[in-house]
Amino acid sequence: MKILVLNCGSSSIKYQLFDMTSSEVLAKGIVEKVALKGSFLKHERSDGEKVILEGEILDHQTGIEYVLGVLTSEKYGSLKSLNEIDAVGHRVVHGAEKFNSSVLITNEVIEKMEECIDLAPLHNPPNLKGIYAIKNLLPQVPQAGVFDTAFHQTMPETSYMYALPYSLYTKYGIRRYGFHGTSHRYVSKKACQELGVDYFTQKIITCHLGNGASIAAIDKGKSVDTSMGLTPVEGLIMGTRCGDLDLGVLLYLMDKEELGISTTSALINKHSGMLGISGVSSDMREIEKAAAEGNKRAILSLEMYDYRVKKYIGSYIATLGGLDILIFTGGIGENSDTLRKSVCSNMEFLGIEIDEQKNKGLRGKLEVISKPSSKAKVMVVPTNEELVIAEDTLEIINNLK
Numbered sequence: 386m387k388i389l390v391l392n393c394g395s396s397s398i399k400y401q402l403f404d405m406t407s408s409e410v411l412a413k414g415i416v417e418k419v420a421l422k423g424s425f426l427k428h429e430r431s432d433g434e435k436v437i438l439e440g441e442i443l444d445h446q447t448g449i450e451y452v453l454g455v456l457t458s459e460k461y462g463s464l465k466s467l468n469e470i471d472a473v474g475h476r477v478v479h480g481a482e483k484f485n486s487s488v489l490i491t492n493e494v495i496e497k498m499e500e501c502i503d504l505a506p507l508h509n510p511p512n513l514k515g516i517y518a519i520k521n522l523l524p525q526v527p528q529a530g531v532f533d534t535a536f537h538q539t540m541p542e543t544s545y546m547y548a549l550p551y552s553l554y555t556k557y558g559i560r561r562y563g564f565h566g567t568s569h570r571y572v573s574k575k576a577c578q579e580l581g582v583d584y585f586t587q588k589i590i591t592c593h594l595g596n597g598a599s600i601a602a603i604d605k606g607k608s609v610d611t612s613m614g615l616t617p618v619e620g621l622i623m624g625t626r627c628g629d630l631d632l633g634v635l636l637y638l639m640d641k642e643e644l645g646i647s648t649t650s651a652l653i654n655k656h657s658g659m660l661g662i663s664g665v666s667s668d669m670r671e672i673e674k675a676a677a678e679g680n681k682r683a684i685l686s687l688e689m690y691d692y693r694v695k696k697y698i699g700s701y702i703a704t705l706g707g708l709d710i711l712i713f714t715g716g717i718g719e720n721s722d723t724l725r726k727s728v729c730s731n732m733e734f735l736g737i738e739i740d741e742q743k744n745k746g747l748r749g750k751l752e753v754i755s756k757p758s759s760k761a762k763v764m765v766v767p768t769n770e771e772l773v774i775a776e777d778t779l780e781i782i783n784n785l786k
């Protein structure tokens with residue numbers, strides 16, 4: 386059983402081909418600069434064979450044709466023919482209130498996905514382009530959609546409503562949806578499997594810290610709160626997004642600098658966060674390096690980043706009424722021991738005690754990093770959103786039989 390997982394962004398297409406009998410990744414890669422100058426495909430097979438193919442990739446369908454071409458190529462491929470692809474799973478960013486789990490893609494589902502575009506105008510259109518392309522190129526192959534928002538659909542009204550006029554919720558669906566649900570679901574379940582505890586009894590906080598970052602409170606297997614909102618801007622400080630902000634700041638700036646919608650959007654999405662504070666980079670490794678060299682703004686940005694994560698953990702422990710497992714994941718959560726140490730410092734009174742020896746130098750590996758005496762288990766769990774998409778897709782197509 387072979388499943389192709391696609392994550393189509395505005396100018397990129399990430400892909401992984403899974404053999405589901407062993408959950409092995411047969412090949413993976415990325416098409417970059419779709420519809421831009423200098424587009425290319427970077428492909429890697431499981432045996433390490435790599436290739437970069439340059440070409441004029443003017444749209445997502447052409448990009449996916451390149452992907453299918455390299456997957457079946459004699460020299461770099463992993464498949465004899467495209468008939469070996471049993472299903473395609475897509476990452477879809479926004480499912481609004483229409484989707485609370487992964488689904489088989491039908492014409493009716495596509496229509497509903499199109500209705501969600503309004504809420505994620507930057508993300509959903511490229512996701513849909515990938516779906517249309519597969520419909521054209523592999524019309525017989527079933528497709529599944531796996532939504533970033535679906536896992537958080539269990540949040541109660543008290544967490545997801547904004548204190549705005551209620552009519553804006555009924556009219557436009559203005560509420561908090563949350564993102565990274567696939568990752569929060571995967572790492573929380575994985576941690577319970579690893580610890581041998583029942584997922585449906587645990588109070589868990591998952592910190593997904595990558596370029597985008599969000600934190601979730603999970604009670605007995607259900608997401609009950611998360612830091613991202615209607616859009617991915619809310620919550621933690623991110624690479625280039627500001628996270629929580631007094632809305633008055635925006636009103637002030639829009640007035641003072643006569644900012645329009647697109648400039649304001651660029652300000653909070655692209656020029657803020659770690660990049661905006663440090664002035665160094667949005668990349669955590671570069672910021673940590675600059676901080677180690679004494680760059681004051683880099684140091685400040687790291688302190689602010691850690692403080693915001695800590696503040697959310699504290700509030701979620703209050704919300705959950707306790708904590709059994711605290712999980713770090715995402716490029717930063719999995720790799721930065723200094724971040725984990727700083728976030729978990731002085732949290733003993735909340736049952737969090739990390740073992741410095743276990744934490745130090747730990748990168749990208751599943752491990753418990755708390756002391757045996759710690760009431761809550763603290764863990765690093767590498768995320769694997771592509772595998773979840775492949776597994777959900779497999780389950781959906783198995784149910785078709």
Ligand code: ADP
Pocket residue numbers: 594595596597624667668669670671673715716717720721748
């Ligand atoms: P995305 O959200 O795009 O999937 P990732 O989860 O890959 O991003 O996370 C990217 C972030 O992880 C970057 O800020 C990068 O600097 C950070 N990162 C990767 N490796 C390390 C490391 N060894 N130490 C600190 N940060 C790291």
